[in-house]
Amino acid sequence: MCAHAAAYRVLLATVCLTLIVGCRNSPASARADGTPPPSPSPTHALSPAQVTKRLQIHHQQREYDKIAPLIVEECRDQTIALLRAIDAVIDAIATLEDTAQKTYVGPATETWRLSAMENNLGPFSAQVSLINERFKGDTATVTLQEGSNIPLVHAQFKRVDGQWQYQPDAIPIMMVAELDRLAFVIRDVEQSVRQGAPIESYLDAFMYRIIPQMAKVVTAVDEPPMTVAAGDKAD
Numbered sequence: 660m661c662a663h664a665a666a667y668r669v670l671l672a673t674v675c676l677t678l679i680v681g682c683r684n685s686p687a688s689a690r691a692d693g694t695p696p697p698s699p700s701p702t703h704a705l706s707p708a709q710v711t712k713r714l715q716i717h718h719q720q721r722e723y724d725k726i727a728p729l730i731v732e733e734c735r736d737q738t739i740a741l742l743r744a745i746d747a748v749i750d751a752i753a754t755l756e757d758t759a760q761k762t763y764v765g766p767a768t769e770t771w772r773l774s775a776m777e778n779n780l781g782p783f784s785a786q787v788s789l790i791n792e793r794f795k796g797d798t799a800t801v802t803l804q805e806g807s808n809i810p811l812v813h814a815q816f817k818r819v820d821g822q823w824q825y826q827p828d829a830i831p832i833m834m835v836a837e838l839d840r841l842a843f844v845i846r847d848v849e850q851s852v853r854q855g856a857p858i859e860s861y862l863d864a865f866m867y868r869i870i871p872q873m874a875k876v877v878t879a880v881d882e883p884p885m886t887v888a889a890g891d892k893a894d
Contacts, residue, residue: 705729707799707816707823708792714782714825721746731817731824737835738827742783744838749776751845758849763858778806782814782825799823834879841872 705713710729717725723739730738777785782803790802790811797818804811815826848864856864 705823706792707794707801707814708789710816710823710825711782711787711789711801711803711814715784715787718742718780718783719785729825731819731826734827734829737830737832740835741830741838742780744835744842745776745780747842748838748845751842751849752776755845755849755852758852759861762852762855763861778808781805781812781827831879831881833881834876837872837876837879841869841876844868844872 714726714729717723717729723743726742727735727739782801784805786806788804790804792799792801799816799818801814801816802811803814816823817826818824848861848869851864852861
């Protein structure tokens with residue numbers, strides 16, 4: 660089974676509250692001499708730490724089809740859906756921030772800290788520093804740092820048919836739906852700003868539309884399955 664969903668709730672809680680070292684040889688960056696990073700080794704040869712680097716590279720490039728085979732099957736679809744939803748929110752925030760900065764003047768436009776989202780995604784964070792990896796049979800733990808965040812993150816891996824796969828946190832299905840609604844609200848606010856809404860309307864929309872929707876993301880839970888009482892069963 661997938662692990663617990665606490666990390667994703669911390670991610671959105673962090674954003675709500677803030678509104679707010681890359682890898683030693685960061686795979687998403689060029690080397691000091693200007694040459695590009697080496698191509699990743701074949702999937703079958705990847706260690707858990709190398710899988711972590713590969714996940715970070717593919718996420719930065721939004722290559723969801725390449726992320727999928729590196730995730731355990733039981734968590735694959737929900738993790739890809741979550742990443743797509745989070746990335747849609749991040750893109751919407753970036754667009755709104757850019758539009759607000761071009762439209763308004765002053766510190767009131769400094770509403771967002773994208774790093775709060777981008778560096779709270781475990782192996783998918785924008786900046787990932789690998790600390791160590793530990794093995795126990797067919798399981799492994801990679802300790803990593805998201806940006807400059809503390810505490811460190813312990814990513815879990817499982818060896819399946821000789822290949823190490825990431826075993827990410829489970830998430831409620833409803834969290835993805837609420838993230839989709841959040842992206843919609845942010846895009847709607849951005850459109851109103853682009854069409855000339857006064858800064859007071861922008862700040863009100865942020866306070867009374869965006870933050871409440873973020874709270875819904877943080878508190879999202881799936882409805883328990885329907886149960887039929889013994890006395891209600893058909894004869």
